[in-house]
Amino acid sequence: MEPTPQKGKRLTSLDALRGFDMFFIMGLAGIVIAVTKLFPDSTVMQWLESQMHHVEWHGLTHHDTIFPLFLFIAGISFPFSLESQRRAGKSHREIYRKIIKRGITLVLLGVVYNGFFQLDFENLRYASVLGRIGLAWMFSALLFVRFGTKTNLALAIVLLVGYWLALWLIPNSSDPYSFEDNLVGTVDRMLLPGKLIYGSFDPEGLLSTIPAIAMAMFGMFTGQWIQLPSERYPDTKKTSYMLIAAVLLILIGYIWSLQFPINKKLWTSSFVCVVSGISLILFSLFYYIMDIKGYTRYALFFRVVGLNSISIYLAQEIVSFSKISNYFLGGLIKHLPELYGGLLSHIGYFTVCWFFLYFLYKKSIFLKV
Template identity: 60%
Template sequence: MTVQKKPQRLQSLDALRGFDMFFIMGGGPLFIALATLFPTPFFQAIAQQMQHVEWHGLSFEDMIFPLFLFIAGISFPFSLEKQRASGMTDSAIYKKIIRRGITLVILGLVYGGILSLDFENQRYASVLGRIGLAWMFAAILFVNTRTITRVWITAGILIGYWLLLAFVPAPDGNGADVFSMEGCLVGYVDRIMLPGHLYLKIHDPEGILSTVPAIATALLGMFTGEFIKLQKKEFTETKKVLYLLVVGLILVVSGVIWNLFFPINKNLWTSSFVCTVGGISMILFALFYYIIDVKGFRGWTLFFTVIGMNSITIYLAQRFINFSFTANSIFGGITKLLPETAQPLMGAVTYIAICWGFLYFLYRQRIFLKV
């Protein structure tokens, strides 16, 4: 009788997800506040990375969203293995994939205020919607294709998207640059197909056409998870880390070179953006995986794990729960006693503390929102 090996849980994934969501939970304002208190070139440079670039280019803030999608991709090969080991049929697996994708789209609509019933001013595109759709299509591809086929599909998506945007300008662009907000096909598709409100009035960063290359971001994560799962003797855990670092570096270099022809742009989710942030995400995961899962240094991870295991919860909770009010009610008096330059830092720290305390309570009660 053959005993099936229980699919491993990557503790590094929870920690990396938590590290990523920390910046959604107040990490950005924390570093900006540090630059206010200590206006040195070092802290000011970090603070600048906590803001999105206006159009072309890349900052750390632009990394947060695609890193989350990449991480969602990594986890899928493990969850798929677990589902198949439990005897789930392909039909049941498809239903679960589609249900998760649609649930995230619905949560994105709720986050955007659809329950207010102001449909004219409703924003229908959303971060959660993009994660749901991109992950869903990538997962369906993963279930139905071999690795080499997915490699060609990913390449086809990235190259095809580049050629489409480069050679098909927006019909209403009036001759503007094809990679500009006014002249790109991406914004045109949003204007004619998305009802309600667009985030940037004539363009939406989470619009319809730019969801297609986001599928490639999820697939890059799935390639990573699939590689980590390999049990071949020639791939020791340390070698896996080295391979991921090398491939990640190659992706970054490819993205930077591609940027010369197809600008790195989060709003358009350009192919150069996919390669660059995919490479950085792979390098980050390799480091977390090596430190936590390979070397077993886990003592420092609790702070991030608590966030990572309820990442969707804190994303939604910040929309509907006034954590700032709670932080000010408890710590506002102390904050006012501090020098004016130190008050933003105290405010950022206390906000993070309240959010983390909320998540820690859920963590201790084993309450996790799973979609």
């Protein structure tokens, strides 16, 4: 019999971490790159600049962790939502219906983001970041509700190992993890309609959703762990155990990568283990600082974004925040040296996005899916 979870409370750390993660999509990566260009001879700055880009194929940079962290956070949130629904007397059928509705909604929003209203369906990309989150979270949530922790942990392991074996053993290729010849691309070309972003395959395609399900499940295990009663499991102990688990996941990932390379575009199982560990470390730090120690003075700066993360993700594709920024700062930028003008331009874009979300926050307008 599993311990009874403590009554749910909204974690300041979770909203803040989601906001921190979205900062890089919202323009912080551009600011960092602009700063590094001011110091072209600095080895440290060159390394930092490289971390703001995705790797071409095998390997890992900070930029490769942004999307997985968001999925991990979505997983952490679900046990709290599930507990709230159960306290409200929701039946399993109602809970399942809500999960499926949310998953499908995210898939549809992803298609809209990719240009649905251009009505060019032959060249429309149907796979998407939001679609990956929707499907991976949905299947993980359905499993989480249906089965116990031990069964779900076993299923997560089966998904990761099975995905590895499928990519390794099925293709008739000397390099089954190559860009040119991999099982992920074969499945995408067979089953995905419309445009594949890389021509031969899509990094948010169908088959690579399998390991993403396991990653969302790791997030759900984390949320479930946080829910355990503080009387029996002190918060500091929870944090320590999370950090230990994070280190183990990273070690497993890097050892696994000796045979199954770390690769975001393929969402390899080694990649999932490493980025899950990194995500768990970040959450542990935010949780310890904000929810255990209560240092929330600057939390609002992050939470404004974290509470409306999907809004800003979609809005950046629809609203020209750069034109708004340029309206106020364009004259000053013209009179600055090119590198400093570029930096100010990136800062202006980020600032306009943040104030847009702050306005929504003050008006209590939140896009909830």
